Amino acid sequence: MPDGSAPPPGVSRxxxxxxxxxxxxxxxxxxxxxxxxxxPPADHRAFRLDVAxxxxxxxxxxxxxxxxxxxxxxxxxxxxxxxxxxxxxxxLLTGHGSDPAVCNRTPWSRWLDDIVAAYDAQSTRLxxxxxxxxxxAAGGLRVVVGSSMGGLLALHLSLVRxxxxxxxxxxxxxFFPPVDLAVATLxxxxxxxxxxxxxxxxxGDVGDADAQRNNPTYKVLPARGVVELRxxxxxxxxxxxxVRAPVCLLHGDRDATIDPRSxxxxxxxxxxPLVEHHRLARTRHLVGLDVxxxxxxxxxxxxxxxxxxxxxxxxxxxxxxxx
Numbered sequence: 001m002p003d004g005s006a007p008p009p010g011v012s013r014x015x016x017x018x019x020x021x022x023x024x025x026x027x028x029x030x031x032x033x034x035x036x037x038x039x040p041p042a043d044h045r046a047f048r049l050d051v052a053x054x055x056x057x058x059x060x061x062x063x064x065x066x067x068x069x070x071x072x073x074x075x076x077x078x079x080x081x082x083x084x085x086x087x088x089x090x091x092l093l094t095g096h097g098s099d100p101a102v103c104n105r106t107p108w109s110r111w112l113d114d115i116v117a118a119y120d121a122q123s124t125r126l127x128x129x130x131x132x133x134x135x136x137a138a139g140g141l142r143v144v145v146g147s148s149m150g151g152l153l154a155l156h157l158s159l160v161r162x163x164x165x166x167x168x169x170x171x172x173x174x175f176f177p178p179v180d181l182a183v184a185t186l187x188x189x190x191x192x193x194x195x196x197x198x199x200x201x202x203x204g205d206v207g208d209a210d211a212q213r214n215n216p217t218y219k220v221l222p223a224r225g226v227v228e229l230r231x232x233x234x235x236x237x238x239x240x241x242x243v244r245a246p247v248c249l250l251h252g253d254r255d256a257t258i259d260p261r262s263x264x265x266x267x268x269x270x271x272x273p274l275v276e277h278h279r280l281a282r283t284r285h286l287v288g289l290d291v292x293x294x295x296x297x298x299x300x301x302x303x304x305x306x307x308x309x310x311x312x313x314x315x316x317x318x319x320x321x322x323x
Contacts, residue, residue, distance in 0.1 A: 036208070036294050037076065044070040044097040044216040047090050049082035057129075058085035058308070059141030059164070060122050062157075064115050065090070066148025066172065067229050068218040069204070070097045073147050074288050077167070080297035081304075086143065087126065091118040093150075095225065100218045103225035104195055108232040115153050119144075119161050141165065141308050145300070147288055148172045148258060149229055152236045155266075158245040165307040166247045166272075167300045169287035170255055173233055173262035183230050191223035205257040205285035208293075215289060240269035246310075248276040248303040250296055252283030274310065276303055 051057055061081045063074040071078075071090035078088045093111045095102035143165045146154030151171030158166055175183060186194070202219045203212035247270055251263040260279065267277040278299055283290040 036291055039208075039210050039214065039289065040072075040075050040079070042214040042216050043072055043075075044092070046071055046092040047075070047078070047088075049078055049088040051082060051085050051087060055085050057087060057126075059143060060087045060089070060126055061143040061145060062115065062119055062122060062154075063088060063090040063145040064147065064150030064153055065093065065096070066150050067225065068096065068100070068103070068199075068221060069147065069286075070216050072216055072289075073204075073286050074145055074150070074169075076293045077145055077169075077288050077297050077300060080301060081143065081145075084301055084304075086141075087122070089118055089122050091115060095222075096218075097216070100196060100220055100222045103218075103222035104191075106225065106228065108228045108235070111149070111232075112153055112156050115150075115157055116160065119157060141304070141311065143167065143304055145169070146171065148285065149232065152232050155236055155240070155243055158243055159239060163245045164311060165304055166243075166245050167303065168247060168249050168263070168266065169296070170251050170258050170260075170285050171249065171262055171266060172229065172258045173236060173266060174259045175230075175233075175257075176259050180230075183226055186223050187227045187230060191227055195223055196220040197223055197226075204289075205255065206290050207254065207282070207284045208289060208291050211286065211289035215286070240266060241271055243270040244272055246274035246303075246307045247272045248278070248300060250278045250280060250287050250299060252280045252285060252287055252290065252292075254281075254283060255285045257285040274307065 061078065063071065063078045065071050065073050071092060074090055078090055082088050091114055093114050095106040141164045142162060144154040144157055144163050145167045146152070147169040149172045151168035152173065154166050154168060157163060174180070198220055201212065203215040204217050206212050206215065247266070249263040249267055251260045253260065263277055267275050280287065280292045280295065283292045287296055
C-alpha cells in the first residue's frame, strides 16, 4: 500500500502551478458543519461488492478511479449502488496503488484496456448468475462511474461496450490554463529531469478532513503519467459527439485541480438523450469523498433510476397483451 512516507528517488521541489482557491474557501476544515456518512477504512485495493442476500439484482456498476488515486475514492458511491441492487466492481488501474514509477511507464491506452477487461469480466459473472442484459428488467442495467481521469476512460468505454448510464465525477477533460501550460512543458521533455512532482495536498484535492487524512493516493505526481493524461484529454475531446449513453456530471465549485468547465463542455458536446449537470458548492476535486458525498450518491441514484425507467418503458410498451 502506498503510504507516501518517503518520495521516490528523483522527486523534485518544482511544483505544478497552483490555481488560487476561491476566496470563500480559506482552507477551512469544512466538514464540521455538514452531516455525512462516515468514510470506510482506508484501502487502496480493487474491490467487488454484491447485493444483499434476498435483494434482486438491478444491474451492475463499474467504478473507475482517477490518476494517482485508488478505488477508495469511489467507494462511498459504490456502497450506495450496492445497497440499491447493483453488483459493483472497482478495478485498480495499472501503475496505481503500488509504485508511482510504474505510472511513468504506462500509456493511457493501458488504463482503458484495464477497464474494458474489468467490464468484460463483470459481464461473464453476470451471465453466469443469470443476470445479463434484459432490456431494463431486473439485473440488466449497466452503469459506469468515473472519477476525474476515470471519467474520461468511462466515456471511451461507452463507445466500445454497451453502457446504459455514465456517472462522471469531475471528469478531467481540461486542466486550468496555468497547469495546462506546465504540462505542455513536461511533455516537451522536462518530465525526464523532473520525473516526480510533490503534491500540494498529500491526500488530494478534497475538503473533508477524514478523506484528506486517510485517502491512500500517491503523495507525488508521476510527471510522465500527467503527460499521458493530457493525451487522453485530447483523444476524449474528439469523440464526445459520438457518446450516446445518458450522462450525469457532478463537479465541485471548489475544484482546484480540474476546471469545472470540463463538465460544461462535456454536457454540451455529447449526443446523449439525457444529460444532467450538477455543480456542488462545497466540494473540491474528489467529488466521491468530499463533504457532499451523500448528495452525490442521492443525485447519482436518482439519475440511474430515471435511466432505468426510460429503458424499461419501451420494453413494456411493446410487450404483447395477455390473452
